[in-house]
Amino acid sequence: MAVDRKIATESIQPVWPHLSDVDFRSAWRNYDLPSDTLMIYFGGRSVPAFSDFVESDESETMYLRLDIHTNEVVGIQIEYFLMIVVPSRPELHALLDGARLNGLTLQELEDIAGLLGIDPRDQAEEASFERVLERLLSDLKAGRAPLPHVVEPDQRVLAKVQRAVGF
Numbered sequence: 001m002a003v004d005r006k007i008a009t010e011s012i013q014p015v016w017p018h019l020s021d022v023d024f025r026s027a028w029r030n031y032d033l034p035s036d037t038l039m040i041y042f043g044g045r046s047v048p049a050f051s052d053f054v055e056s057d058e059s060e061t062m063y064l065r066l067d068i069h070t071n072e073v074v075g076i077q078i079e080y081f082l083m084i085v086v087p088s089r090p091e092l093h094a095l096l097d098g099a100r101l102n103g104l105t106l107q108e109l110e111d112i113a114g115l116l117g118i119d120p121r122d123q124a125e126e127a128s129f130e131r132v133l134e135r136l137l138s139d140l141k142a143g144r145a146p147l148p149h150v151v152e153p154d155q156r157v158l159a160k161v162q163r164a165v166g167f
Contacts, residue, residue, distance in 0.1 A: 012052050014064050015072040016141050017042070024130035028075075031096055033103030034165045036083055038095060040133065041065065041075035051077050054140055061085050062146045076137070082112055083153035083161060089146070092136065093118050097129040108164055115156045 026044040031037070041047060051063040061084055065075035078085055078095075086093050093113060101109065113119065139146060 012066065012071060014052065014066055015070060017073060019134060019137055019141070022134075022137075024133050027129075027133065029095070029099040031081065031099045031101050031104065033082075033101070033161060036080050036161060038078040038081040038099065039065070039075065040078075040095065043074060047074055049074050054146065055143075062140065064140070073137075076140070080153065083157050084151050085147065086118075087116055087154040087157065088151045090116060090118050091127055091132055094127050094129050094132040095136075103165060108160070112157055112160055115160065116154065 022042050023044075024042070026042075028041040028043070028045050030039045030046075032039075039046070041049075048068045049065040050068055052066050053060060054062040054064060061079045061081075063077040063079070064073050065077055066072065067074050078092075081092075081095075093116075096109065136146065
């Protein structure tokens, strides 16, 4: 089978949607505890896409999900979501609102939030899923780093996650 070498050497330029055109309320989202990964697709369902890391992200936790044909940004993938990202940016916890949870109960999620001093029931309008996602995407589009620097996992959350997945 022939390999398209152009793809392997070509720089990928993401095509950003106009954020005002994105209906954030209908975003499809899934959190997977064993991999500690949050996936969000803007169109209400997952679509064939590939991950492209965010160059401004030194912690290597954020990836853009790009349409396999057009390179349009159709979603985001966040690795180490509960262990690294949320302890560094607690407001991003709101991205779990309405997510399908794999390997995690709502009670366990509340316990982890409590360890970090987050009360998910006490989220103001400015901390709603839609607003938090829109701010994060604006930062990513502008090339602003989503996390200030490389961050170590929160050991309390790490222990809770390891127990939940049977380590």
